Amino acid sequence: MQAWLYLLFWISTTIVCAQVNTDCHCDQVITASGTYKYDGRAMPNQTVCIKAGNYTYLQFFNYVGTPEKPIRFINCGGKVVLANSKSPSGLAFYDCKFFKASGSGSDYGIRVDQTAPGGLGVSVTGQSSDCELEYIEVAGSDFAGIMVKTDPTCDPATWQNNLVMKNINIHHNYIHDVGGEGLYIGNSFFSTGITRTCDGAAKALFPHFIYGLQIHHNLTERTGAEGIQYGCAPDAIVHHNVVRKTGTSPFATYQNNGIQIGGGAxxxxxxxxxxxxxxxxxxxxxxxxxxxxxxxxxxxxxxxxxxxxxxxxxxxxxxxxxxxxxxxxxxxxxxxxxxxxxxxxxxxxxxxxxxxxxxxxxxxxxxxxxxxxxxxxxxxxxxxxxxxxxxxxxxxxxxxxxxxxxxxxxxxxxxxxxxxxxxxxxxxxxxxxxxxxxxxxxxENTLILFPNPLKDVLTIQAGAVINRITIYNEQGVALEDNVPATAADVSSLSVQSLKAGVYIVNVETKAGRSAGRFVKL
Incomplete structure (x- = not known):
């Protein structure tokens, strides 16, 4: 397998976060299960730490960062495990914007093991937007592993013309042994809408769009329905996911596919x-x-x-x-x-x-x-x-x-x-x-560059001992010149300093010269 594949109850009580600094550089520390509410004022660049341990559920309301400085929700000190047979979700975000939930503090450092019947492993809803979910494992939920959407209700603020979800990035998560879809992103009823009774009359209400959806480098397996399903996302970019063993217990006919591109996507x-x-x-x-x-x-x-x-x-x-x-x-x-x-x-x-x-x-x-x-x-x-x-x-x-x-x-x-x-x-x-x-x-001896596209580190496999690596922009201007410290036919170097774009790499080996292109995200 290629390198990139080695990678994927509601209660009324409101709990106040402790304002504590820890070795995780925290602004707030979560140590108990429950519902956490903020007043919706911007919290730029804040880090909310969830201390390692076992939790029943966690819900966050009105946490808002800024586009340049999002709020970070991280596990701190080890793995966070959520399990409860009565909770409709393990980890949920309501009316939250510009935030990132990351289990990168350890190997899939946030894990959901169990939810109530019909429950979700991770939920992003209630007019939330602009979020990133990474390195989260859902190892058991009765319905979807990760769900991101706000269904229309009789509140006009939830209707298609009034609500837009933007910039959703779901990557490097591992979803398995769930009762429904692995990833369920966007509403399924773009074409027909959802019929609700509002003020005594039946009304077809249409769901919001998602613009800027990215789903990549996730692994789903043994899902009751589709591994990945997304809808209402006209410009989605979905790539480098591994989806296997789907449809183990489909809840309806034709819900046993691999990847579904649904209405409005x-x-x-x-x-x-x-x-x-x-x-x-x-x-x-x-x-x-x-x-x-x-x-x-x-x-x-x-x-x-x-x-x-x-x-x-x-x-x-x-x-x-x-x-x-x-x-x-x-x-x-x-x-x-x-x-x-x-x-x-x-x-x-x-x-x-x-x-x-x-x-x-x-x-x-x-x-x-x-x-x-x-x-x-x-x-x-x-x-x-x-x-x-x-x-x-x-x-x-x-x-x-x-x-x-x-x-x-x-x-x-x-x-x-x-x-x-x-x-x-x-x-x-x-x-x-x-x-x-x-x-x-x-x-043989062909230059191989991986991963490609990439963010941080480029690995070069040349088939012969590498003497020099030179990176050029598309205009042919040399930007970086590197001589590997170790004589080998494989070399890795950081490209963090490069701006997003397409670059050319020239590699000199004992067998000659070769060149290739890579994309920096």
Missing amino acids: GGRLYSNIVSEVPGTGVIIIGHLGNTLVYDNFLLKCGEMGLFCDDRTGSQAGASVSILNNTIIDCGKEGIKLYNEINRNTVANNVITKVAPNQNGRIDYLLFGQGAKATVSNNRFSASPDSLGFSNGNSAEKGFMLAKNSPLIDAGIDVADFDVLFDLAGNVRKMGHAVDIGAHEFMP
Whole structure:
């Protein structure tokens, strides 16, 4: 597996936080279960420490930071474990903004083990916005692992035209053995709204949008329903998640898929691994705006590999581009498109080992309801054995390409779609042309940069002893020059000082020079 995969009751009592400094540099310290309320005034750059230990539940109301200096909720001194058979959530945030909840004080330092029937591991709701959730483990909740949304009520402040949730970043969390979805982000009823009785009359109320949603580097497994489900998020970016063993106890029909892009959602879904799914690997229903799905690896789906349709509210003329995905072992169609109002592109996908339908026909790519697409350079095969995979038949190995694979240099250029890297973060088009499927073939002694994109540390694998590393901006200006202290073919260096953007790295080895690109987030 690639390096980035080693990574995922309500009570009326109000408790006042202790104003104490500890070795965790705390502004406030939490030592007991309960409900904590603040007055909603800005608390820039404050750190709220939850001392290590066992808790039944924790609820936070009206904690507000600032965009530049968010509030930090952290575990301090070890692991925080929340478990209670009567609480509707383990960790909940109501009317909170500009905050970060992090279990990075230790390995998944915040963990939820148990909730009440129908309960949530972590909940962000009540008109909350602008938050980051990281390094949290939900090891058991009766419903969703992490839920982020505010459902519309008879209060007009919760209606779509009056409420927007922004800048939600959910990453490096581990969700497993939950009764519902692993991650449930955004409302599911974008198209129809939710019917409420307000002032004695039934009224369809529509949910808020989420702008700036990011879901990445999470691991979900053994979830009762989908591993990841998101909706009402037109510009979502969802990548580098591992979703496996979903739909173990679905609460409704068709709730056993891998990743669901729901009504009102769109954006980019890329570089995810989905495996052992009784339903459909990636299901796109009622989406909004342009949607780009690429570099995903889908293995062992009981239904379709990938499905897309339109619903009320879908945008006519929007593009759905399905590029460079690897889909292996489907119980039904490989890709099935029913979205007749979209501009569809299906290119550079490899689909193999698809079960025949009741008439004995194998549908690698199927259209219905008048849907059509620009279809180019896909590879369909009855068996993976003929496709030149080098690492065996497992999701962990990722079906890398061997040097004799017919998928090498057999795709079309996808740079115009801004598809510049493969599933492992390697640069696309290593040879004469783009390879088909989620992985580019990497010849021996090829420069490998990972993780890619990255935030802090770049690791370089060169296949020969590295003598010098030089980093340039896109204009060719040298920014950093580094001579490794140790003679080795792998070297790591900090890029924290670089601004966000695309950079070129030139590597000198005893075997010669090579270059690659990486993205600094």
